[in-house]
Amino acid sequence: MKKGPLAGVRVLEFPGIGPAPLCGMLLSDMGAEVLRLDRLEAVDLGVPRPYRFELANRGKRSMTLDLKHADGKALAAELVERADVLIEGFRPGTMERLGLGPDVCLARNPKLVYGRVTGFGQDGPLAQAAGHDLNYIALSGALHAIGRAGAPPTPPLNLLGDYAGGSMFLAWGIACALLEAQRSGQGQVVDAAMVDGVSVLMTAIYGLVGGGLHNGPRGTNMLDSGAPFYEVFECADGAYVSVAPIERRFRTVLLDKLGPQAAGLPDLDDRAQWPQAKAALAEIFRTRTRSEWCELLEGSDACFAPVLSPQEAPDHPHNRARKTFVEIDGVVQAAPAPRFGRSVPEIPTAPEAPGTSGAALAVDWGIARDRIDALVRDGVIGNARQ
Numbered sequence: 001m002k003k004g005p006l007a008g009v010r011v012l013e014f015p016g017i018g019p020a021p022l023c024g025m026l027l028s029d030m031g032a033e034v035l036r037l038d039r040l041e042a043v044d045l046g047v048p049r050p051y052r053f054e055l056a057n058r059g060k061r062s063m064t065l066d067l068k069h070a071d072g073k074a075l076a077a078e079l080v081e082r083a084d085v086l087i088e089g090f091r092p093g094t095m096e097r098l099g100l101g102p103d104v105c106l107a108r109n110p111k112l113v114y115g116r117v118t119g120f121g122q123d124g125p126l127a128q129a130a131g132h133d134l135n136y137i138a139l140s141g142a143l144h145a146i147g148r149a150g151a152p153p154t155p156p157l158n159l160l161g162d163y164a165g166g167s168m169f170l171a172w173g174i175a176c177a178l179l180e181a182q183r184s185g186q187g188q189v190v191d192a193a194m195v196d197g198v199s200v201l202m203t204a205i206y207g208l209v210g211g212g213l214h215n216g217p218r219g220t221n222m223l224d225s226g227a228p229f230y231e232v233f234e235c236a237d238g239a240y241v242s243v244a245p246i247e248r249r250f251r252t253v254l255l256d257k258l259g260p261q262a263a264g265l266p267d268l269d270d271r272a273q274w275p276q277a278k279a280a281l282a283e284i285f286r287t288r289t290r291s292e293w294c295e296l297l298e299g300s301d302a303c304f305a306p307v308l309s310p311q312e313a314p315d316h317p318h319n320r321a322r323k324t325f326v327e328i329d330g331v332v333q334a335a336p337a338p339r340f341g342r343s344v345p346e347i348p349t350a351p352e353a354p355g356t357s358g359a360a361l362a363v364d365w366g367i368a369r370d371r372i373d374a375l376v377r378d379g380v381i382g383n384a385r386q
Contacts, residue, residue: 002059004031004336004345009178010365012037012076012083013060014100018133018158019117019166019194020089021056026171027085028059029336031345035083035361036062037076038354040382051353055333059348063358064382067098072380075367080105080112082365085174087115091130092122102189112187113177117170119161121193133161133194140165140198145205149219149226165197220274222246228278229254229268232307233285240307241285241293254302258284356384 001007009032013024028034036057051057066072077100080086086105088095095101095116102114119136120126126139137143137160138153147154173190181187205223208214213222220226229251232240245251248269255262261284266273285293290306297304308316314325314332326335329350336345359372359381375381 002028002031002033002346003343004029005340005343007031007343009033009085010083011035011085011087012079014086014088014090014095015057016089018089018162019170019192020087021054022163022167023115023117023170023174024060024087025056025058025348026167027087027174029345029348031343032085034060035079035358035365036060036354037067037079037358038062038064038385040064040066040379042354042385051351052329052331054351055331057351058328058333060351061357061361062352062354063362064355064385065358066380066382067100069380071375071378073099075362075371075375075380076100077104077108078367079362079365081109083109083112084178085113085115087117087170087174089117092116092118092127106187106189110186111181113174113181113190114187115170115174115177115190115192117166117192117194119166119194121196122191133158136161136165136194137198139195140202141206142198142202145202145214145218145224147218147224149217151219153218160201161194161198164201165194165199166192169197169200226271226274227268228274228281231278231281233282235288235290235293236286237289237291239290241290241297242305242307243281243297243303245301245303250301250303253300254297254304257297257300257302261287352384354385355382 006027009027011024011027011032011034013020013034013036015021015024015036015038024034024036065076067076080100105114106112116122118127119131120129120139134143134155137156142160143153143155146156170190170192173192177188177190205214215221216226218224223230225231227246230244230246232242234240243254245254251268255265265280266277268274268277288296293304294306298306313319319325323335325332326347327333328348331350336348359376362372363369372381376383
């Protein structure tokens with residue numbers, strides 16, 4: 001059995017793209033045993049890459065299964081009976097058409113937590129519409145708020161909708177439902193919509209909007225690059241640093257460390273003078289290299305950090321000290337988070353190719369070996385995909 005706070009929890013994942021696999025990874029990182037039911041044919045992931053770089057599949061085992069075949073569907077239903085959690089990220093109605101919708105699965109396993117993640121949710125006028133992260137954060141109000149003054153809204157990678165609003169909220173919902181099932185003995189459906197999740201993440205911003213504190217055009221407010229004390233600045237070597245001393249006491253630390261250069265800065269509390277103050281700070285930060293600014297400011301209460309590339313971040317002394325990143329099968333990636341004082345998870349295993357060990361794992365889940373062998377012979381269960 002794996003180690004971690006979710007050790008002993010069995011998760012059946014019907015993988016697609018985006019947030020569902022990352023949710024499965026989060027559960028696996030915490031010790032859950034995750035079995036992916038991959039399709040016999042390869043899925044278009046948009047950007048083809050070797051399996052070892054499909055990092056959201058780390059720590060999981062895979063069985064390729066023909067869910068359109070009656071025997072494949074029957075096997076999936078039996079695995080559902082042995083699972084604690086099911087994860088799926090298809091368009092609403094897809095699992096129902098496969099004969100593996102919540103009603104069927106909960107009838108077979110009343111304690112099952114049935115986790116579903118979509119962009120727009122299981123109901124509503126847009127439930128059946130195709131979309132991606134950018135569309136979901138647009139509908140929540142988040143995208144409109146991200147970007148610089150006079151510029152269009154800026155896509156913030158696909159972190160906000162897919163993974164924060166989708167994966168994280170699905171994992172949170174599953175954890176809550178698992179805890180409730182221990183008390184009630186009953187499972188339930190977890191409907192995680194990315195629009196809903198991102199809207200919750202916008203709670204503090206909506207509070208600022210309601211209080212009249214974030215009502216200027218995009219890029220002119222305190223947290224969206226409008227303020228000179230919440231900004232990134234270019235250094236003499238072309239690299240960047242971030243400063244974010246929102247509180248006056250932290251701004252005092254920054255200004256003191258900048259020394260005489262900061263003496264003539266405009267009043268940072270005067271919004272009308274923010275553009276001039278930002279321009280003046282930009283000139284100051286262009287006088288030294290990033291490493292020189294790190295030597296002066298890093299570790300102080302100036303609210304400072306260098307802007308690191310993904311190649312640089314794993315080697316930063318703080319990240320190295322905390323072992324924030326690990327190397328698995330030669331690929332550098334984030335270590336499981338958060339940390340636990342007692343039930344410490346293992347370092348995940350590398351992603352495996354679809355079909356590599358799922359048949360054997362199905363036996364571990366209580367499916368008879370001769371039945372598995374017959375399904376392999378009939379092509380219902382596939383071999384490892386090369």
